[in-house]
Amino acid sequence: MKLAVAKEIEMGENRVALIPDTVARLVKQGIEVWVEAGAGERSFFADEAYAAAGAKIISDPNTLWGEADILAKVSPPQEREGKHEVDMLREGAVLIGFTNPLGNPSLAQKLAQRRITTLSMELIPRTTRAQSMDALSSQASVAGYQAALIAAAASPKFFPMLTTAAGTIAPAKVFIIGAGVAGLQAIATARRLGAVVEAFDIRPAVKEEVQSLGAKFVEVKLDEETVADNGYAKEISEVSKQKTQETIAEHVKISDVVITTAQVPGRKAPLLVTEEMVAQMKPGSVIVDIAAEQGGNCACTQPGRDIRYNGVTIIGTTNLPSSTPIHSSQMYAKNILTLLQYLINKEGEFNLNFEDDIVKNTCVTHAGEIRNQKVQEALDQLRVNA
Numbered sequence: 001m002k003l004a005v006a007k008e009i010e011m012g013e014n015r016v017a018l019i020p021d022t023v024a025r026l027v028k029q030g031i032e033v034w035v036e037a038g039a040g041e042r043s044f045f046a047d048e049a050y051a052a053a054g055a056k057i058i059s060d061p062n063t064l065w066g067e068a069d070i071l072a073k074v075s076p077p078q079e080r081e082g083k084h085e086v087d088m089l090r091e092g093a094v095l096i097g098f099t100n101p102l103g104n105p106s107l108a109q110k111l112a113q114r115r116i117t118t119l120s121m122e123l124i125p126r127t128t129r130a131q132s133m134d135a136l137s138s139q140a141s142v143a144g145y146q147a148a149l150i151a152a153a154a155s156p157k158f159f160p161m162l163t164t165a166a167g168t169i170a171p172a173k174v175f176i177i178g179a180g181v182a183g184l185q186a187i188a189t190a191r192r193l194g195a196v197v198e199a200f201d202i203r204p205a206v207k208e209e210v211q212s213l214g215a216k217f218v219e220v221k222l223d224e225e226t227v228a229d230n231g232y233a234k235e236i237s238e239v240s241k242q243k244t245q246e247t248i249a250e251h252v253k254i255s256d257v258v259i260t261t262a263q264v265p266g267r268k269a270p271l272l273v274t275e276e277m278v279a280q281m282k283p284g285s286v287i288v289d290i291a292a293e294q295g296g297n298c299a300c301t302q303p304g305r306d307i308r309y310n311g312v313t314i315i316g317t318t319n320l321p322s323s324t325p326i327h328s329s330q331m332y333a334k335n336i337l338t339l340l341q342y343l344i345n346k347e348g349e350f351n352l353n354f355e356d357d358i359v360k361n362t363c364v365t366h367a368g369e370i371r372n373q374k375v376q377e378a379l380d381q382l383r384v385n386a
Protein backbone atom coordinates (compact mmCIF):
# COMPACT_ATOMS: atom_id res chain seq x y z
CA MET A 1 0.00 0.00 0.00
CA LYS A 2 1.34 3.42 -1.00
CA LEU A 3 0.69 6.28 1.38
CA ALA A 4 1.51 9.67 -0.15
CA VAL A 5 2.16 12.97 1.59
CA ALA A 6 1.32 15.91 -0.65
CA LYS A 7 3.00 19.30 -0.72
CA GLU A 8 0.49 21.97 0.28
CA ILE A 9 -0.09 24.55 -2.44
CA GLU A 10 -2.66 26.68 -0.63
CA MET A 11 -1.30 30.22 -0.20
CA GLY A 12 -0.09 30.74 3.39
CA GLU A 13 -0.32 27.05 4.29
CA ASN A 14 2.94 26.10 5.99
CA ARG A 15 1.88 22.81 7.54
CA VAL A 16 2.53 19.30 6.27
CA ALA A 17 0.33 16.26 6.88
CA LEU A 18 3.01 13.87 8.16
CA ILE A 19 6.39 14.65 9.69
CA PRO A 20 9.47 12.39 9.43
CA ASP A 21 8.93 10.89 12.88
CA THR A 22 5.43 9.66 12.00
CA VAL A 23 6.63 8.49 8.59
CA ALA A 24 9.25 6.32 10.33
CA ARG A 25 6.54 4.67 12.42
CA LEU A 26 4.40 3.90 9.38
CA VAL A 27 7.38 2.56 7.42
CA LYS A 28 8.14 0.29 10.39
CA GLN A 29 4.60 -1.06 10.10
CA GLY A 30 5.35 -2.07 6.51
CA ILE A 31 3.65 0.84 4.75
CA GLU A 32 5.36 2.32 1.69
CA VAL A 33 5.44 6.09 2.19
CA TRP A 34 5.91 8.56 -0.66
CA VAL A 35 6.57 12.21 0.11
CA GLU A 36 6.31 14.96 -2.49
CA ALA A 37 9.65 16.79 -2.83
CA GLY A 38 9.60 19.91 -0.66
CA ALA A 39 6.42 18.87 1.18
CA GLY A 40 7.96 19.67 4.57
CA GLU A 41 10.03 22.65 3.49
CA ARG A 42 7.75 25.35 4.93
CA SER A 43 7.44 23.47 8.21
CA PHE A 44 11.22 22.96 8.37
CA PHE A 45 11.23 19.20 7.68
CA ALA A 46 13.76 18.51 4.93
CA ASP A 47 13.39 15.89 2.18
CA GLU A 48 16.54 14.28 3.61
CA ALA A 49 14.80 13.78 6.99
CA TYR A 50 11.86 12.05 5.27
CA ALA A 51 14.25 9.91 3.23
CA ALA A 52 16.13 8.96 6.41
CA ALA A 53 12.77 7.95 7.91
CA GLY A 54 12.31 5.52 5.03
CA ALA A 55 10.14 7.56 2.65
CA LYS A 56 10.60 7.77 -1.08
CA ILE A 57 10.83 11.39 -2.29
CA ILE A 58 8.73 11.97 -5.41
CA SER A 59 9.38 15.04 -7.53
CA ASP A 60 6.53 14.63 -10.00
CA PRO A 61 3.15 15.54 -8.44
CA ASN A 62 1.29 13.58 -11.15
CA THR A 63 3.08 10.39 -10.10
CA LEU A 64 2.50 11.05 -6.41
CA TRP A 65 -1.19 11.87 -6.75
CA GLY A 66 -1.89 9.36 -9.50
CA GLU A 67 -0.32 6.31 -7.87
CA ALA A 68 -1.23 6.88 -4.21
CA ASP A 69 -3.55 4.41 -2.51
CA ILE A 70 -3.94 6.85 0.38
CA LEU A 71 -3.04 10.52 0.13
CA ALA A 72 -2.65 12.62 3.27
CA LYS A 73 -2.75 16.39 3.22
CA VAL A 74 -3.73 19.40 5.29
CA SER A 75 -5.91 21.80 3.29
CA PRO A 76 -8.61 20.86 0.75
CA PRO A 77 -7.51 19.78 -2.75
CA GLN A 78 -7.60 22.59 -5.28
CA GLU A 79 -6.64 23.67 -8.80
CA ARG A 80 -2.97 23.11 -9.57
CA GLU A 81 -1.45 24.24 -12.88
CA GLY A 82 -4.72 24.02 -14.78
CA LYS A 83 -5.81 20.70 -13.24
CA HIS A 84 -7.81 19.95 -10.15
CA GLU A 85 -5.93 17.87 -7.61
CA VAL A 86 -9.03 15.66 -7.22
CA ASP A 87 -8.69 14.73 -10.90
CA MET A 88 -5.07 13.77 -10.32
CA LEU A 89 -6.10 11.01 -7.89
CA ARG A 90 -6.92 7.57 -9.23
CA GLU A 91 -10.43 6.22 -8.78
CA GLY A 92 -10.82 4.35 -5.51
CA ALA A 93 -7.97 6.19 -3.78
CA VAL A 94 -8.37 7.44 -0.21
CA LEU A 95 -7.95 11.13 0.62
CA ILE A 96 -7.37 12.18 4.24
CA GLY A 97 -7.32 15.84 5.25
CA PHE A 98 -9.36 18.92 6.02
CA THR A 99 -11.83 19.12 3.12
CA ASN A 100 -14.36 21.61 4.57
CA PRO A 101 -17.26 19.36 3.54
CA LEU A 102 -20.00 21.43 5.18
CA GLY A 103 -18.63 24.75 3.92
CA ASN A 104 -17.80 23.43 0.44
CA PRO A 105 -20.11 20.47 -0.32
CA SER A 106 -19.39 20.86 -4.06
CA LEU A 107 -15.90 19.52 -3.43
CA ALA A 108 -17.45 16.49 -1.71
CA GLN A 109 -19.64 15.98 -4.76
CA LYS A 110 -16.59 16.11 -7.02
CA LEU A 111 -14.79 13.60 -4.81
CA ALA A 112 -17.81 11.28 -4.89
CA GLN A 113 -18.04 11.55 -8.68
CA ARG A 114 -14.38 10.57 -8.92
CA ARG A 115 -15.12 7.61 -6.59
CA ILE A 116 -12.58 8.82 -4.02
CA THR A 117 -12.94 7.70 -0.41
CA THR A 118 -12.70 10.91 1.59
CA LEU A 119 -11.96 11.06 5.31
CA SER A 120 -12.48 14.61 6.51
CA MET A 121 -10.45 15.51 9.55
CA GLU A 122 -12.99 18.15 10.64
CA LEU A 123 -15.56 15.37 11.08
CA ILE A 124 -13.61 13.21 13.52
CA PRO A 125 -16.10 12.83 16.40
CA ARG A 126 -15.27 14.83 19.52
CA THR A 127 -15.30 11.74 21.72
CA THR A 128 -12.80 10.39 24.23
CA ARG A 129 -12.10 7.40 21.94
CA ALA A 130 -11.21 9.65 19.02
CA GLN A 131 -9.37 12.27 21.07
CA SER A 132 -5.91 11.55 19.64
CA MET A 133 -7.30 11.86 16.07
CA ASP A 134 -9.11 15.12 16.82
CA ALA A 135 -7.41 17.58 14.48
CA LEU A 136 -9.95 20.33 15.15
CA SER A 137 -8.84 20.32 18.78
CA SER A 138 -5.12 20.05 18.11
CA GLN A 139 -5.19 22.92 15.63
CA ALA A 140 -7.59 25.03 17.72
CA SER A 141 -5.23 24.90 20.66
CA VAL A 142 -2.43 26.20 18.42
CA ALA A 143 -4.77 28.99 17.26
CA GLY A 144 -5.63 29.97 20.84
CA TYR A 145 -1.97 30.11 21.84
CA GLN A 146 -1.05 32.18 18.79
CA ALA A 147 -3.98 34.57 19.26
CA ALA A 148 -2.77 35.47 22.76
CA LEU A 149 0.78 36.04 21.49
CA ILE A 150 -0.42 38.17 18.57
CA ALA A 151 -2.56 40.22 20.94
CA ALA A 152 0.37 40.72 23.32
CA ALA A 153 2.64 41.80 20.47
CA ALA A 154 0.04 44.20 19.03
CA SER A 155 -0.91 45.74 22.37
CA PRO A 156 0.81 49.02 23.27
CA LYS A 157 0.79 47.79 26.87
CA PHE A 158 2.62 45.08 28.79
CA PHE A 159 0.59 41.99 29.71
CA PRO A 160 2.19 41.43 33.17
CA MET A 161 2.24 43.70 36.17
CA LEU A 162 5.69 45.21 36.49
CA THR A 163 7.13 46.85 39.54
CA THR A 164 10.10 48.91 38.43
CA ALA A 165 12.13 51.87 39.60
CA ALA A 166 10.20 53.81 36.96
CA GLY A 167 6.93 53.00 38.63
CA THR A 168 4.38 50.21 38.79
CA ILE A 169 2.70 49.03 35.62
CA ALA A 170 -0.78 47.53 35.98
CA PRO A 171 -1.38 44.21 34.18
CA ALA A 172 -3.35 44.19 30.92
CA LYS A 173 -7.00 43.19 31.07
CA VAL A 174 -7.80 40.45 28.56
CA PHE A 175 -11.35 39.34 27.77
CA ILE A 176 -11.81 36.06 25.94
CA ILE A 177 -15.14 35.32 24.28
CA GLY A 178 -15.76 31.63 23.65
CA ALA A 179 -14.01 29.20 26.00
CA GLY A 180 -13.81 26.11 23.79
CA VAL A 181 -10.49 24.52 22.87
CA ALA A 182 -8.99 27.69 21.34
CA GLY A 183 -10.40 29.99 24.02
CA LEU A 184 -9.03 27.90 26.87
CA GLN A 185 -5.57 27.85 25.30
CA ALA A 186 -5.77 31.64 24.78
CA ILE A 187 -6.69 32.03 28.46
CA ALA A 188 -3.79 29.83 29.57
CA THR A 189 -1.32 31.73 27.37
CA ALA A 190 -2.52 35.19 28.40
CA ARG A 191 -2.33 34.12 32.04
CA ARG A 192 1.22 32.82 31.57
CA LEU A 193 2.11 36.24 30.20
CA GLY A 194 0.73 37.77 33.37
CA ALA A 195 -2.51 39.37 32.15
CA VAL A 196 -5.68 39.56 34.20
CA VAL A 197 -8.10 37.40 32.23
CA GLU A 198 -11.89 37.15 32.05
CA ALA A 199 -13.80 34.79 29.78
CA PHE A 200 -17.36 34.33 28.60
CA ASP A 201 -19.07 31.39 26.94
CA ILE A 202 -22.73 30.50 26.52
CA ARG A 203 -21.97 26.95 27.68
CA PRO A 204 -22.06 27.29 31.49
CA ALA A 205 -20.19 23.97 31.84
CA VAL A 206 -16.89 25.67 30.94
CA LYS A 207 -16.98 27.85 34.07
CA GLU A 208 -14.81 25.49 36.10
CA GLU A 209 -12.27 25.03 33.31
CA VAL A 210 -11.97 28.80 32.96
CA GLN A 211 -11.50 29.24 36.70
CA SER A 212 -8.97 26.42 36.91
CA LEU A 213 -6.80 28.38 34.47
CA GLY A 214 -6.83 31.38 36.79
CA ALA A 215 -9.36 33.45 34.85
CA LYS A 216 -12.69 34.89 35.96
CA PHE A 217 -15.80 33.45 34.32
CA VAL A 218 -18.27 36.09 33.22
CA GLU A 219 -21.71 34.66 33.87
CA VAL A 220 -24.98 35.42 32.09
CA LYS A 221 -28.07 33.55 33.24
CA LEU A 222 -30.12 32.57 30.20
CA ASP A 223 -33.62 31.07 30.26
CA GLU A 224 -32.88 28.48 27.59
CA GLU A 225 -30.69 25.48 26.89
CA THR A 226 -27.51 26.68 25.16
CA VAL A 227 -25.88 23.31 24.56
CA ALA A 228 -26.89 20.87 21.80
CA ASP A 229 -26.97 17.08 22.30
CA ASN A 230 -23.49 16.82 20.74
CA GLY A 231 -22.05 19.10 23.46
CA TYR A 232 -21.55 22.08 21.13
CA ALA A 233 -23.13 25.50 21.54
CA LYS A 234 -26.57 26.00 19.98
CA GLU A 235 -27.82 29.03 18.12
CA ILE A 236 -29.56 31.11 20.83
CA SER A 237 -32.79 33.18 20.73
CA GLU A 238 -32.85 36.93 20.06
CA VAL A 239 -33.74 37.60 23.72
CA SER A 240 -30.71 35.63 24.91
CA LYS A 241 -28.50 37.32 22.31
CA GLN A 242 -29.62 40.72 23.63
CA LYS A 243 -28.88 39.68 27.20
CA THR A 244 -25.41 38.30 26.41
CA GLN A 245 -24.55 41.35 24.32
CA GLU A 246 -25.28 43.69 27.22
CA THR A 247 -22.81 41.77 29.41
CA ILE A 248 -20.25 41.45 26.62
CA ALA A 249 -20.45 45.23 26.05
CA GLU A 250 -19.60 45.98 29.69
CA HIS A 251 -16.52 43.77 29.59
CA VAL A 252 -15.31 44.77 26.12
CA LYS A 253 -15.37 48.43 27.20
CA ILE A 254 -12.95 47.92 30.11
CA SER A 255 -10.59 45.46 28.36
CA ASP A 256 -7.22 46.21 26.78
CA VAL A 257 -7.43 43.06 24.68
CA VAL A 258 -10.41 41.05 23.43
CA ILE A 259 -9.87 37.63 21.85
CA THR A 260 -12.95 36.19 20.18
CA THR A 261 -13.21 32.49 19.42
CA ALA A 262 -16.97 31.82 19.45
CA GLN A 263 -18.37 29.45 16.87
CA VAL A 264 -21.48 27.37 16.27
CA PRO A 265 -20.74 24.31 14.07
CA GLY A 266 -22.07 24.53 10.53
CA ARG A 267 -23.11 28.18 10.87
CA LYS A 268 -21.63 31.59 10.37
CA ALA A 269 -19.80 32.73 13.53
CA PRO A 270 -22.13 34.65 15.88
CA LEU A 271 -21.74 38.42 15.85
CA LEU A 272 -20.89 39.31 19.44
CA VAL A 273 -18.83 42.50 19.39
CA THR A 274 -20.74 45.24 17.63
CA GLU A 275 -19.33 48.39 16.06
CA GLU A 276 -20.76 50.43 18.97
CA MET A 277 -18.85 48.24 21.43
CA VAL A 278 -15.61 48.79 19.51
CA ALA A 279 -16.27 52.54 19.51
CA GLN A 280 -16.50 52.43 23.33
CA MET A 281 -13.07 50.78 23.72
CA LYS A 282 -10.01 52.75 24.81
CA PRO A 283 -7.61 53.79 22.04
CA GLY A 284 -4.76 51.29 21.86
CA SER A 285 -7.03 48.35 22.62
CA VAL A 286 -6.66 45.24 20.51
CA ILE A 287 -9.17 42.69 19.22
CA VAL A 288 -7.97 39.38 17.79
CA ASP A 289 -10.84 37.62 16.01
CA ILE A 290 -10.07 33.91 15.58
CA ALA A 291 -13.51 33.42 14.03
CA ALA A 292 -12.58 35.79 11.15
CA GLU A 293 -12.61 33.00 8.56
CA GLN A 294 -16.20 32.07 9.55
CA GLY A 295 -17.40 35.68 9.23
CA GLY A 296 -15.97 36.97 12.49
CA ASN A 297 -17.35 37.61 15.98
CA CYS A 298 -16.65 41.33 15.64
CA ALA A 299 -18.60 43.57 13.26
CA CYS A 300 -15.44 45.44 12.24
CA THR A 301 -13.35 42.35 11.43
CA GLN A 302 -11.96 42.04 7.92
CA PRO A 303 -10.75 38.46 7.35
CA GLY A 304 -7.03 38.29 6.60
CA ARG A 305 -6.47 41.96 7.46
CA ASP A 306 -5.46 44.09 10.43
CA ILE A 307 -7.41 47.32 10.62
CA ARG A 308 -7.61 50.36 12.91
CA TYR A 309 -11.01 51.59 14.02
CA ASN A 310 -11.08 54.63 16.33
CA GLY A 311 -7.63 53.74 17.66
CA VAL A 312 -8.59 50.09 18.20
CA THR A 313 -6.56 47.47 16.29
CA ILE A 314 -8.73 44.64 14.94
CA ILE A 315 -6.81 41.62 13.75
CA GLY A 316 -8.83 39.41 11.39
CA THR A 317 -6.37 36.63 11.48
CA THR A 318 -6.84 33.44 9.42
CA ASN A 319 -5.13 30.04 9.51
CA LEU A 320 -3.30 30.66 12.77
CA PRO A 321 -2.05 27.05 13.08
CA SER A 322 0.02 27.64 9.95
CA SER A 323 2.12 30.21 11.81
CA THR A 324 3.55 27.57 14.19
CA PRO A 325 4.13 24.96 11.48
CA ILE A 326 6.57 22.68 13.28
CA HIS A 327 4.30 21.97 16.21
CA SER A 328 0.98 22.22 14.41
CA SER A 329 2.30 19.73 11.80
CA GLN A 330 3.60 17.50 14.57
CA MET A 331 0.17 17.47 16.25
CA TYR A 332 -1.74 17.06 12.99
CA ALA A 333 0.61 14.24 11.94
CA LYS A 334 -0.11 12.48 15.23
CA ASN A 335 -3.86 12.83 14.54
CA ILE A 336 -3.44 11.32 11.05
CA LEU A 337 -1.13 8.58 12.33
CA THR A 338 -3.66 7.50 14.97
CA LEU A 339 -6.45 7.48 12.39
CA LEU A 340 -4.34 5.42 9.96
CA GLN A 341 -3.33 2.96 12.66
CA TYR A 342 -7.00 2.61 13.53
CA LEU A 343 -7.96 1.84 9.94
CA ILE A 344 -5.04 -0.34 8.87
CA ASN A 345 -5.04 -3.86 10.30
CA LYS A 346 -2.04 -6.02 11.26
CA GLU A 347 -1.92 -7.49 7.77
CA GLY A 348 -1.47 -3.98 6.40
CA GLU A 349 -4.97 -3.83 4.86
CA PHE A 350 -7.02 -0.65 4.92
CA ASN A 351 -10.50 -1.31 6.30
CA LEU A 352 -13.58 0.86 6.59
CA ASN A 353 -16.20 -0.47 8.98
CA PHE A 354 -19.23 1.76 8.50
CA GLU A 355 -20.75 0.48 11.76
CA ASP A 356 -17.95 2.23 13.61
CA ASP A 357 -18.80 5.78 14.73
CA ILE A 358 -15.39 7.22 13.83
CA VAL A 359 -15.62 5.87 10.26
CA LYS A 360 -19.33 6.69 9.94
CA ASN A 361 -18.77 10.33 10.95
CA THR A 362 -15.51 10.97 9.16
CA CYS A 363 -16.07 9.26 5.82
CA VAL A 364 -17.70 11.84 3.56
CA THR A 365 -17.49 10.01 0.24
CA HIS A 366 -17.07 6.37 -0.68
CA ALA A 367 -17.81 4.21 -3.74
CA GLY A 368 -19.30 7.11 -5.67
CA GLU A 369 -21.63 8.29 -2.89
CA ILE A 370 -21.79 11.08 -0.36
CA ARG A 371 -22.16 9.11 2.86
CA ASN A 372 -22.51 11.92 5.34
CA GLN A 373 -26.10 13.07 5.79
CA LYS A 374 -25.21 16.64 6.81
CA VAL A 375 -22.92 17.08 3.81
CA GLN A 376 -25.68 15.76 1.52
CA GLU A 377 -28.10 18.27 3.08
CA ALA A 378 -25.59 21.10 2.58
CA LEU A 379 -25.27 20.08 -1.07
CA ASP A 380 -29.05 19.93 -1.51
CA GLN A 381 -29.32 23.39 0.04
CA LEU A 382 -26.70 24.69 -2.38
CA ARG A 383 -28.74 23.33 -5.31
CA VAL A 384 -31.93 24.97 -3.95
CA ASN A 385 -30.11 28.32 -3.65
CA ALA A 386 -28.55 28.06 -7.13
Ligand code: NAD
Pocket (backbone or CB within 6 Å): 126, 127, 128, 130, 131, 134, 136, 137, 140, 177, 178, 179, 180, 181, 182, 183, 200, 201, 202, 203, 230, 231, 232, 233, 244, 261, 262, 263, 264, 265, 270, 272
Ligand atom coordinates in the same frame (compact mmCIF):
# COMPACT_ATOMS: atom_id res chain seq x y z
P1 NAD B 1 -16.18 25.79 18.68
O1 NAD B 1 -14.91 26.13 18.00
O2 NAD B 1 -17.32 25.30 17.88
O3 NAD B 1 -16.67 27.08 19.52
C1 NAD B 1 -15.81 27.77 20.40
C2 NAD B 1 -16.58 28.20 21.62
O4 NAD B 1 -17.50 29.23 21.29
C3 NAD B 1 -17.40 27.10 22.28
O5 NAD B 1 -16.96 26.91 23.61
C4 NAD B 1 -18.82 27.63 22.21
O6 NAD B 1 -19.60 27.27 23.33
C5 NAD B 1 -18.59 29.12 22.15
N1 NAD B 1 -19.74 29.90 21.67
C6 NAD B 1 -20.58 29.63 20.65
N2 NAD B 1 -21.51 30.60 20.53
C7 NAD B 1 -21.25 31.52 21.49
C8 NAD B 1 -21.86 32.75 21.88
N3 NAD B 1 -22.92 33.23 21.25
N4 NAD B 1 -21.32 33.42 22.91
C9 NAD B 1 -20.24 32.93 23.57
N5 NAD B 1 -19.62 31.78 23.25
C10 NAD B 1 -20.13 31.08 22.23
O7 NAD B 1 -15.95 24.74 19.84
P2 NAD B 1 -14.71 23.78 20.11
O8 NAD B 1 -13.72 24.53 20.90
O9 NAD B 1 -14.27 23.15 18.83
O10 NAD B 1 -15.34 22.64 20.99
C11 NAD B 1 -16.21 22.88 21.94
C12 NAD B 1 -17.03 21.60 22.20
O11 NAD B 1 -16.43 20.38 21.81
C13 NAD B 1 -17.26 21.40 23.63
O12 NAD B 1 -18.49 20.80 23.82
C14 NAD B 1 -16.14 20.51 24.05
O13 NAD B 1 -16.38 19.94 25.31
C15 NAD B 1 -16.21 19.55 22.93
N6 NAD B 1 -14.95 18.82 22.74
C16 NAD B 1 -14.90 17.52 23.17
C17 NAD B 1 -13.75 16.80 22.97
C18 NAD B 1 -13.66 15.37 23.43
O14 NAD B 1 -14.51 14.92 24.15
N7 NAD B 1 -12.68 14.65 22.99
C19 NAD B 1 -12.67 17.36 22.35
C20 NAD B 1 -12.75 18.68 21.93
C21 NAD B 1 -13.91 19.40 22.13
